Amino acid sequence: MPQAVSPCLSCGACCACFRVDFSVHELLSEGGSVPDGLTVEVNGHTARMRGTDHVPVRCAALTGKLGQHVGCGIYEWRPSPCREFEAGSEACDRARARHGMAPLGA
Template identity: 70%
Template sequence: MPHSVHPCLTCGACCASFRVDFAVEEMQEMGGTVPGGLAVEVTRTTCRMRGTDHVPARCAALTGKIGEKAACGIYEWRPSPCREFEAGDDACHRARLRHGLPPLAEGLIF
């Protein structure tokens, strides 16, 4: 059986569709894992991934081309909203549609 590529590695739509806010404690300088240069402080308790509040949105950590080959440049250190995002859920489908991509087919999600 051939090895299949996870659909997220050819997508990236979620990284270019939503604002990503998270607790300041997730920043490296506060003991977390998110690299400092990739987020901005929004309030005393909240940070936001750079680029996710732009129009069009595109997270500063996103590499590659949406719908072809995309990856998170800080995957191991990404903030909690990114860790909690689920491939194939409603938000995933909305993000894919925004970028002209079809919803993921059942069974393609690992």
């Protein structure tokens, strides 16, 4: 039986909508897995994915064309906010709406 394809692979709205802040302990240099080069320091305790505090928002790890075919360049090493984000959640629907996409449940 074929595995279902994630709707996230044709979306990417969350990666082009929200600021992504996380503990510096998730950085590779601090024993975590998130590559330091794709982040900026917020303060001594918090790091942020590059591009998520710019306008327009676009995470530096996002690859591909939004709404068509996208991916995360560091999927296996992504920070906790990305790991915890749920497809089809209220936040997902808000991000999709901001980019002219219908909610996943529609």
